[in-house]
Amino acid sequence: MILTVTPNPSLDRTYEVPSLDRGEVIRATGERMDPGGKGVNVSRAVAAAGRRTVAVLPLGGAPGALVADLLDAQGIEVAPVPVTGATRSNIALAEADGVLTKINAPGPELSAEEQELLLETVRAQSRDADWIACCGSLPRGLAPAWYADVVARAHAGGARIALDTSGRALLEALRERPDVVKPNAEELAEAVGRPLATVGDAVKAAEELREMGARAVLASLGADGQLLVDGAGAWFGSARVDVVRSNVGAGDSSLAGFLIAGGSGPEALASAVAHGAAAVQLPGSVMPTPGDLDLAAVTVTADVPVDRELSEPVS
Ligand SMILES: Nc1ncnc2c1ncn2[C@@H]1O[C@H](COP(=O)(O)OP(=O)(O)O)[C@@H](O)[C@H]1O
Numbered sequence: 001m002i003l004t005v006t007p008n009p010s011l012d013r014t015y016e017v018p019s020l021d022r023g024e025v026i027r028a029t030g031e032r033m034d035p036g037g038k039g040v041n042v043s044r045a046v047a048a049a050g051r052r053t054v055a056v057l058p059l060g061g062a063p064g065a066l067v068a069d070l071l072d073a074q075g076i077e078v079a080p081v082p083v084t085g086a087t088r089s090n091i092a093l094a095e096a097d098g099v100l101t102k103i104n105a106p107g108p109e110l111s112a113e114e115q116e117l118l119l120e121t122v123r124a125q126s127r128d129a130d131w132i133a134c135c136g137s138l139p140r141g142l143a144p145a146w147y148a149d150v151v152a153r154a155h156a157g158g159a160r161i162a163l164d165t166s167g168r169a170l171l172e173a174l175r176e177r178p179d180v181v182k183p184n185a186e187e188l189a190e191a192v193g194r195p196l197a198t199v200g201d202a203v204k205a206a207e208e209l210r211e212m213g214a215r216a217v218l219a220s221l222g223a224d225g226q227l228l229v230d231g232a233g234a235w236f237g238s239a240r241v242d243v244v245r246s247n248v249g250a251g252d253s254s255l256a257g258f259l260i261a262g263g264s265g266p267e268a269l270a271s272a273v274a275h276g277a278a279a280v281q282l283p284g285s286v287m288p289t290p291g292d293l294d295l296a297a298v299t300v301t302a303d304v305p306v307d308r309e310l311s312e313p314v315s
């Protein structure tokens with residue numbers, strides 16, 4: 001079973017607009033609503049693959065009830081933590097030329113009792129979890145070391161931990177040796193405090209994260225593909241994608257693909273790349289089913305193209 005923990009879930013609202021004109025009334029040409037938050041998306045992708053998953057998340061107010069209904073409609077098993085504050089709504093503005101602008105709200109502040117209940121729910125649900133995926137930003141109220149605590153508890157209980165977060169929450173958790181961390185290029189650059197211009201820069205940064213404690217680093221590099229660096233070496237994976245429809249949740253889909261395929265080594269990397277490539281070809285944050293995957297389009301090599309320049313370098 002793959003347990004996901006999303007301390008700050010969201011109701012994702014996407015508006016399709018012709019273009020963004022600041023200060024004007026913009027009439028949307030389409031809208032959609034998805035249950036969101038990085039761990040929620042991982043659960044949606046794991047469930048889409050026909051595998052068992054449980055999603056732990058605080059839910060509050062009318063948006064929280066809507067997130068619960070949307071997840072129920074998708075057949076996702078949820079272990080909810082009722083909270084007083086309303087679950088946030090995150091807004092994505094999708095322009096006709098493909099540019100996506102996202103506004104991520106801070107979310108509710110969790111009280112001391114709610115924090116305790118969240119930890120207790122994670123503990124109770126961890127019993128039959130092979131993997132625990134801890135994903136996304138931390139809501140106000142949770143200390144930056146919160147994920148570090150969850151990693152330590154999970155390891156004590158025998159589960160493996162995948163962590164997808166950024167900033168201090170990521171750096172603090174590294175000392176507890178998460179089994180895999182999944183930064184994107186910006187998060188990787190921020191973690192090491194250096195710009196990334198080439199795939200080789202990303203390899204060095206991933207190695208540094210391993211020195212800081214991560215056992216493996218699955219770095220997603222947008223259109224350039226993905227990098228896996230672990231104790232056995234480094235691999236680079238990429239896939240051909242003709243038309244990108246939406247990259248929302250592509251990283252979450254990749255992490256799900258990695259875990260579904262065992263959570264280590266080049267075969268899991270190939271699955272991660274296939275899931276990322278399939279996700280960007282689907283609308284909004286729709287997660288791929290096995291029929292959407294094209295493993296034949298994926299290339300994985302230990303001959304990492306270190307000199308290749310990133311198509312979107314991080315300065
Ligand atoms: N423009 C794109 N073209 C092809 N594949 C993409 C594109 N954007 C993302 N992907 C795939 O999805 C994965 C995750 O995307 P990325 O943007 O790196 O993560 P995140 O969503 O966490 O920011 C990439 O590693 C890649 O496999």
Ligand SMILES: O=P(O)(O)OC[C@H]1O[C@](O)(COP(=O)(O)O)[C@@H](O)[C@@H]1O
Nearest residue numbers: 036037038090104136137248249250
């Ligand atoms: O917790 P954060 O970092 O604010 O991110 C939450 C957002 O990330 C998502 O999980 C999508 O992920 P990406 O933005 O990485 O594609 C949305 O569902 C959600 O709105």
